[in-house]
Amino acid sequence: MLALDVATLREGTARLDRHIAPDAMTREQDYRVLAPVVLEATVSRSRARVGIAGQATTTLELFCSRCLEGFAVPVTSTFDLSYLPSDEAPVGSVEVEVADQDINTAYYQHGQIDLTELIHEQLYLVLPMKPLCKDDCQGLCPVCGANRNSTPCTCEASWTDPRLAGLKALLNENDDA
Ligand SMILES: [Zn+2]
Ligand SMILES: [Zn+2]
Structure with missing residues (x-):
């Protein structure tokens, strides 16, 4: 996993620009990462709260929902996220929290923000529900x-x-x- 160590971040704002090789990305079921992921973001820290805003760009291989063939699609995901340490997560039953949760707020554990997971989650948000290799497949x-x-x-x-x-x-x- 590619982690961002919160302890190394200073108070204030800094650039977070990374090129992540496809091999460094964990395998997902619905797609394959074909090109290096270009992460261009701003990270801001205020005490334990970490904000990460920017975009991730790459090329994914998706699988056509009609013919099942893989095909390449360039994707860009733009995000503006807020991270809090997991001990500040709201207490209560998991089911209730998931429904109420602000989708832009996430929690990190052990002082580490998992950038690989962040990228996967953001990529999932921009994937089509039913990918098609071409409109008239x-x-x-x-x-x-x-x-x-x-x-x-x-x-x-x-x-x-x-x-x-x-x-x-x-x-x-x-x-x-
Ligand atoms: Zn197709
Ligand atoms: Zn036939």
Whole structure:
């Protein structure tokens, strides 16, 4: 983990500019970091409170929700966060706190702010819900599983939606009546 040691920060404001190699980023399930993460931020400390504001820019590999292929997307996430030591976290049941929590306030433990985690959390916020490799991605053929973008198949002609098949059967019954 790439940590920011709060004890080394002076009171006041300082630059926090880092280039973080993709290898230094932990693996996430939903994406892969392809390019160095450029973190350009301002860090301000006031006693135990640490503010980190700025942006993280990188290129991610996402996986298309239709054809499942990986594709590269440049992303920039802008944030303005406030960190407090974990012993200042509000006391109470976890479920209640999560709902009430200010999403811009986080807590750090052992005097360390985990920058890798900060970046991952901010990247997640800018990811599309259903990533698409291209707007008109043809997806996978539901019959043979071929990627229709690269492998044309002839399944469509003979394939009928099971729901439609049921409807047709119903209509046929009515015809007979
Ligand atoms: Zn796709
Ligand atoms: Zn097919």
